[in-house]
Amino acid sequence: MADLKNTLHNILQDKYGFGDFRPGQEAALLKAISGQPTLAILPTGAGKSLLYQLPAYLTNGLILVVSPLISLMQDQVDRIRYRGDFKVAMLNSQLNYQEQRAVLNSLAQYRFLFTSPETLVKKNMLTALMRQHVQMMVIDEAHCISQWGPSFRPEYLLLKNVWQQIRPAWFLMLTATATPAVANDILQKLGLNPQQTAMVRQPVDRSNIFLAVQQLENEQTKQRYLMRMVKQLGSSGVIYFSSKKVANQLARQLQHDTGLRVAAYHADLDSLERFKIQQHFMANQLDVICATSAFGMGINKNDIRYVIHYHLPGSIESYVQEYGRAGRDGQPALALLLYCPGDEYLQEVLGQTPIPEARVINQVQTNELPRAVLGEQQELITFYLGHGYSIPELQKVLQQQNQLSQQRLARMIDYVRATSCYREIINHYFGHQQTVHPANCCSVDEPDWQVSELGLPAVKRTCTTEQGGDWETTIEQLFD
Amino acid sequence: MDRYLLTMFSQHPRRFRVIENTVRNKRTQATLFWALNYQILPWLGSAPRMSRAQFDSWLDQQQRQGMLQIKDQLAWLTPAGVEQKTVVGRDYYQSHNNQWAWLTNYHWYAARFLLAVQAVSELAHHNRHYIPLNLSSSEMAKVRSWLTWPHLITDVEQELFQLGTQLAKQDLRLAEFFSHRLIGHQQLGWTSDEAQRHLQLNAEEIEILNRDVWLGVASQLRRQPMSKLGQLMNSLTVANPISQSAMRTVNDFQKGKTLKQIANMRHLKLSTVREHLLEAAIIIPQGLDWNRLLPENQEQVIRQAQPAPVTDWKFSPTNDRRAPEEFFWFRLCQIKELHQQNG
Numbered sequence: 001m002a003d004l005k006n007t008l009h010n011i012l013q014d015k016y017g018f019g020d021f022r023p024g025q026e027a028a029l030l031k032a033i034s035g036q037p038t039l040a041i042l043p044t045g046a047g048k049s050l051l052y053q054l055p056a057y058l059t060n061g062l063i064l065v066v067s068p069l070i071s072l073m074q075d076q077v078d079r080i081r082y083r084g085d086f087k088v089a090m091l092n093s094q095l096n097y098q099e100q101r102a103v104l105n106s107l108a109q110y111r112f113l114f115t116s117p118e119t120l121v122k123k124n125m126l127t128a129l130m131r132q133h134v135q136m137m138v139i140d141e142a143h144c145i146s147q148w149g150p151s152f153r154p155e156y157l158l159l160k161n162v163w164q165q166i167r168p169a170w171f172l173m174l175t176a177t178a179t180p181a182v183a184n185d186i187l188q189k190l191g192l193n194p195q196q197t198a199m200v201r202q203p204v205d206r207s208n209i210f211l212a213v214q215q216l217e218n219e220q221t222k223q224r225y226l227m228r229m230v231k232q233l234g235s236s237g238v239i240y241f242s243s244k245k246v247a248n249q250l251a252r253q254l255q256h257d258t259g260l261r262v263a264a265y266h267a268d269l270d271s272l273e274r275f276k277i278q279q280h281f282m283a284n285q286l287d288v289i290c291a292t293s294a295f296g297m298g299i300n301k302n303d304i305r306y307v308i309h310y311h312l313p314g315s316i317e318s319y320v321q322e323y324g325r326a327g328r329d330g331q332p333a334l335a336l337l338l339y340c341p342g343d344e345y346l347q348e349v350l351g352q353t354p355i356p357e358a359r360v361i362n363q364v365q366t367n368e369l370p371r372a373v374l375g376e377q378q379e380l381i382t383f384y385l386g387h388g389y390s391i392p393e394l395q396k397v398l399q400q401q402n403q404l405s406q407q408r409l410a411r412m413i414d415y416v417r418a419t420s421c422y423r424e425i426i427n428h429y430f431g432h433q434q435t436v437h438p439a440n441c442c443s444v445d446e447p448d449w450q451v452s453e454l455g456l457p458a459v460k461r462t463c464t465t466e467q468g469g470d471w472e473t474t475i476e477q478l479f480d
Numbered sequence: 481m482d483r484y485l486l487t488m489f490s491q492h493p494r495r496f497r498v499i500e501n502t503v504r505n506k507r508t509q510a511t512l513f514w515a516l517n518y519q520i521l522p523w524l525g526s527a528p529r530m531s532r533a534q535f536d537s538w539l540d541q542q543q544r545q546g547m548l549q550i551k552d553q554l555a556w557l558t559p560a561g562v563e564q565k566t567v568v569g570r571d572y573y574q575s576h577n578n579q580w581a582w583l584t585n586y587h588w589y590a591a592r593f594l595l596a597v598q599a600v601s602e603l604a605h606h607n608r609h610y611i612p613l614n615l616s617s618s619e620m621a622k623v624r625s626w627l628t629w630p631h632l633i634t635d636v637e638q639e640l641f642q643l644g645t646q647l648a649k650q651d652l653r654l655a656e657f658f659s660h661r662l663i664g665h666q667q668l669g670w671t672s673d674e675a676q677r678h679l680q681l682n683a684e685e686i687e688i689l690n691r692d693v694w695l696g697v698a699s700q701l702r703r704q705p706m707s708k709l710g711q712l713m714n715s716l717t718v719a720n721p722i723s724q725s726a727m728r729t730v731n732d733f734q735k736g737k738t739l740k741q742i743a744n745m746r747h748l749k750l751s752t753v754r755e756h757l758l759e760a761a762i763i764i765p766q767g768l769d770w771n772r773l774l775p776e777n778q779e780q781v782i783r784q785a786q787p788a789p790v791t792d793w794k795f796s797p798t799n800d801r802r803a804p805e806e807f808f809w810f811r812l813c814q815i816k817e818l819h820q821q822n823g
Contacts, residue, residue, distance in 0.1 A: 078611040089617055099616045255673075263673055272591060275613055276663075276671045283668065471644050471652075471659035478601040478664035479637045 004030060011057045015085075022047045024202040028172070029054065031198035032136075037171040038198040039142065039183060043206055044176045044324025049076055049300075051172060052138045056086055056111055061135025064168070065114045066159065068144045070094060073114040075300060086111040091119050104128040117155035120162055134168045139190075142173035143317065146185040154383040160191045176324060177204060177317040180431040204320055204430045208327045209335050210454050211422040212443035213415075216340045226250070226310065226338065231258045232451045233306050233334070235287040236459040240322055242311035242346055244268055244292055250310070251290035260287040265295040284462040293322070302329040305456045308336045312343045314351050315408035316415060316429050332440065332455045339416045344409065351405035353377060355398050358391045421445055481527055481684055482538060483568050486547060488520045491562060493554035500535045503527040507723075509755050512762045513811065516818050517791055521763070522578035526691065528585070573685040576650045577695035582721035582763075583702065586694035589716050591615055593697065594663055596623050596712055597636065601664025604633045613663060626712045635708045643709075646700050647693065653679050657686075658693045721763050722756075729756035730767060754808045761815045774812045782813045790817045 008029055012018050021029075028040035028051050042048050052063055067073045073090050080088045089103045089110045100119075107113065107128055119125055139145070145156045163171060173186060183201075187194050216222040230237065239254075241247040244266040251264035263277045263286050280286040282301050289295060307326040313319040319337070327333025356364075356377070363369040364381050384394045415425055422442040424435045443449055469477075481503075488499045498514040500506075505525030515521045539555065542548040547561035557565060595613045602610050612620070626632075640659075648655035656679065660670040670678065675686050698717050701710040720727045732742045739757070743750045760768055786793040795810045797803035 074614055078614070082609050082611050084608050095616055099618050102618050263671060270587065271614065272594065273672055276668055279611065279668050280671060285668065286671075471648065471655040472641065474659040474667075475637065475640045475644060475662070478597065478640075478662060478667060479604045479633060 001030065001034075004033060007058070008033075008054065011054055015054070015057060016050070024200050025050060028198075028200040031200065032170050032172045033058065035169055036198045037173075037192050037196070038200065039173045039175075039178075039186060041175055041178050041183060041199070041201040041204075043202060043204045044321065045206065045302075045328035046176075046202060048140070048174045048176070049079070051174065052136060053080065055136055055170065059135040060111075061133040061169075062107070062110065062129075063112050063136045063138065064120075064129065064134050064166070065112065065138045065140055066117055066120055067114055067140045068116065068153065069141075070116070072140065073116075077112075077114055079300070080112055088112040088114070091115040091125070093118065107132050117153055117159060121155050121158045126162065126165060129166055134166050136170040136172065137163055137166060137168040139173045141175060142186050143175040143178045143182055145189050146178075146182045154380060154387075157189060157387075160189065163190065177320050177430065179317075179429060182317075203427065203432045204324075205423060205427050205432070205435065206324065206327065206333075207436060207438040208330055209323065209333045210440045210442065210449070211323075211426075212334065212336045212449060213418075213422065214336060214338050214443070215416070216338060218340050222310070222338050222340050223250070223253070226308065227254065227257045229308070229336065229451070230254055230260065230288060233456070234459070235260065235284065235461050236301075236304050237288045237306040237308065238295070238304060238325060239288065239290050239308045239310055240313070241290060241292055242350060246310070247290040247292055251288075254288060254290065258288075261285070262288040262290060264290045266292040284459060287461065293318070300328070301325075303331070303457075303459050304328070304333065305331075305459055306334040306336065308338065310338055312337070312339060312347050312409075312416065313412060314347050314405065316411055316426065317408070319412065319415075320426060320430075331457050334451070334454055334456065337416065344413055347409050347412075348406075351409055352402050353380075353398050355395055355402070356381065358395075361385070361391050361394060419444065481687055483564065483572065483684055484523075484526075484688060485538065486542065486557070486561060487565050487568050488518065488523060489548060489555060489557050489561065489565070490518075491557050493551075493556045494518055495553055496539060496550070496555040497553060500530075500532070504530055504535075507759065509758045509762075509811070512759060513815065516762050516815065516822075519822060522575070522581060524581050526578075526581060529587075573653070573681055573689055575688055575692045576654070577692045577699060580695040580699045582718065583695060584698045584717045586691050586698070589698055589713065590661075590690075590694045592619055592623065592716060593694070593709070593713060594661070594669075595619070596626065596709070597640070598663040599623055599627055600632055600636045601662075601667070603627065604637075605665040607665055610665075623712070626708075629708060632708055639704075639707050639709050643697055643700055647696055650696065653681070653689060654693050654696060657689055658697070661690075661693070722759050726756035726759050729753055730760045730764075733757060733773070734767075734769060751804060754804070758808070758811055758815070761812055765815070765819050770816065774809060774816065778809045779813050779816075782810055790814050790821070 005026070008026065012021060023046065024040065024042045025047055028038055028042070032038040032051070033055060040048065040051060052065055056063055065076065067076070070092055073092065077088050077090050080086055087110045089107075089112070091100055091103050091113065092115060095103070104124060115125070139159060144153060145159065173190070175186075178186065183199065184194065187197055214225060216225055226239070230239075239250070241250070247266055248264045251262045254260065255262040263280070265274065265277050269277070277286065277289065281289055304326045307323040309319065309322070313322065323335035326335055354377070360369065361381060364378055365385055369378070381394065384397060389397065411429065415422065418425055421435070421437070421444050423437065427433070427435045437445070440446070440449075440454055485499070485503070488502070495514055498511055498518065499520065501508070501511040502515040502520055502524055503526045505528050507524070512521070515524065539548065539550065542561070543550050546558055547564055548555045549558055591613065592615065595615055598613055602608070644655045644659055647658050657670075657675055660675065660678070663669045672683065672686055675681070676683060679686070679689070681689065698713070701707065701713050702717055704710045705714055722730070728746070729742055732745070733739070737745070739750060739753050742748070743753045757768070757773065761773070793810070793814060795807055797806050799806070
């Protein structure tokens with residue numbers, strides 16, 4: 001064990017230039033590499049991706065990473081490519097059939113393969129993987145296995161079979177937000193024995209983030225408050241919205257009213273535009289991003305100073321996950337949630353799956369229903385039907401999902417209306433009884449808080465004035 | 481491209497599905513014919529990603545804003561709509577390269593081009609640590625193998641200047657947008673918002689300008705197949721504005737084969753062969769021998785029976801069994817007439 005510890009430290013120093021692991025990293029690595037299935041629950045910014053990037057220096061086998069979002073895969077793929085040490089491939093719905101086949105046929109060339117659960121459970125994928133030496137399997141954002149609601153991805157339930165068929169030497173599950181109940185559910189759904197599985201858990205609390213909630217009368221006052229706050233906060237912030245339309249509209253207004261460089265980011269933008277916006281933001285050439293949840297899971301910008309939620313998140317898990325993008329450098333940061341009466345209705349609508357009647361489910365079963373009628377829900381129904389669920393069982397599952405979404409939203413609303421410390425509420429929610437209160441804790445403890453008193457470090461804005469040069473100079477600069 | 485869409489309507493009722501299918505590149509003989517009639521063929525495939533729901537919601541919005549009147553499957557401009565159309569025609573950015581719409585899928589074209597320039601720029605700065613524009617692994621592999629060619633850096637730089645010069649001759653804004661959209665060493669290029677600010681154009685104009693730039697670049701590189709960029713990019717362009725299969729039909733026809741012979745030779749239905757020739761008659765009329773295609777006696781019979789204008793012509797078969805053939809001639813006659821009218 002001492003040898004392995006030394007080896008890990010040497011790689012950390014040589015390849016990443018760090019003298020020490022962050023809390024939880026070393027323990028998770030040691031457990032996973034010694035062959036014990038490991039669930040690591042580490043807060044955002046704790047360096048979870050290192051847990052599967054570093055082992056690549058210890059093996060010649062393939063490291064298979066299952067990830068729920070393309071943006072998340074993309075970010076990891078970019079970072080591994082940027083380091084230039086290993087060849088990496090990505091397999092997901094963005095690739096057409098030929099492209100997927102080309103990757104599968106040349107799998108032996110790659111050291112990392114990122115894929116979605118939907119792609120992983122396909123037969124040709126499994127067959128190709130069985131032919132490879134898969135040393136490590138990683139399930140990133142493992143809480144998705146246990147998540148319910150309209151965004152639930154049933155293929156996560158099949159990962160158990162994949163793991164059992166591939167039997168990699170190292171098996172690692174990663175998440176930032178899992179209550180004890182969710183952690184147990186993850187193990188159960190993956191068919192793991194809790195006694196034989198290592199669990200490495202660090203508190204989700206990030207003491208450098210000031211937690212604030214601002215209640216406002218109505219939409220107009222909320223918008224005015226947002227303008228005022230962003231003006232004071234300045235550069236390097238993310239504002240989350242539940243609606244693309246509102247994100248677009250307020251990005252334009254913020255740009256106009258605050259003089260900051262603001263862009264909207266959501267799934268309607270094409271991939272080139274998303275790439276540019278993301279890179280501009282990383283390089284501090286954009287000050288504020290108005291985003292939907294499409295943004296963030298893959299963003300690893302250390303100096304985001306504030307995350308504002310304009311709309312109410314659907315659960316405390318999502319909220320912690322999203323505000324956790326702030327202050328990854330350990331410096332003071334702000335998480336601000338804006339709320340006005342009625343905000344919960346939007347989330348109620350987004351979080352509920354209509355329960356189709358038996359007649360409609362029958363039509364799905366017999367392929368008689370045009371896809372446009374139920375949209376994405378049809379896939380969910382087809383999945384359950386295909387896995388032996390009867391119609392009443394399926395309806396019950398959907399009902400349970402809705403109830404759970406409602407319960408989670410209710411906890412989120414409790415948080416907004418709370419009169420006790422927000423940090424304690426979050427810690428209790430995730431099963432941590434002890435809360436250390438930092439000097440700047442939350443807006444319950446400090447109702448008269450001011451931006452100027454939070455000690456947020458200024459973010460150096462990178463100038464982009466040279467981008468307005470004539471076309472000849474711009475081309476010259478590419479090569480000089 | 482909301483406001484540009486409005487310019488495809490007129491005061492006279494038009495079939496709005498034809499306009500939708502034209503911009504979405506749904507090429508049926510009927511769509512192409514009516515697009516020719518409405519003189520909107522240059523917009524073919526200008527919004528391939530637009531869904532029916534998006535088009536319908538746009539239509540609904542225009543009706544609510546008093547720009548369009550809609551009845552059944554037809555829509556026409558209100559006086560406010562006519563005024564808006566005039567404004568767009570007068571004040572908005574107007575495309576220079578619409579005629580190349582068929583040449584390439586400009587989204588894919590731009591993506592490969594941008595990755596190539598990014599990689600060469602980083603190569604010129606001896607930098608291996610950068611985040612490449614993310615394309616599929618096969619696209620990346622194409623660019624990667626192209627990167628090993630000799631003299632790439634100097635040649636690509638020179639070729640970019642040539643492309644910029646040609647674009648600037650058309651419109652300086654094309655060259656500016658082109659150069660500032662490029663990604664390279666420590667250069668991220670304009671986002672769409674930045675382009676709007678610098679060029680003082682709105683989002684819709686930038687969308688059209690973007691398409692115009694890449695169609696312009698593609699058309700130039702087609703003419704320089706031996707250039708470094710041409711050799712990388714030309715596999716994303718097509719040789720003809722009609723499908724490969726339709727082009728084979730045209731070639732066979734021009735070699736003297738009859739429609740039946742072509743159908744037999746290529747195991748096609750006769751109706752497919754006719755569709756191919758109608759598509760060609762609409763899009764590349766100069767590529768066909770019209771004397772053989774539309775026998776003079778047939779044309780005379782049709783013209784004598786029909787009133788002017790051409791859009792009011794009504795097809796009525798003289799012989800039910802020969803109706804498909806008669807319709808083919810009827811449609812050809814209409815197409816010929818429209819080409820003559822449009823000059």
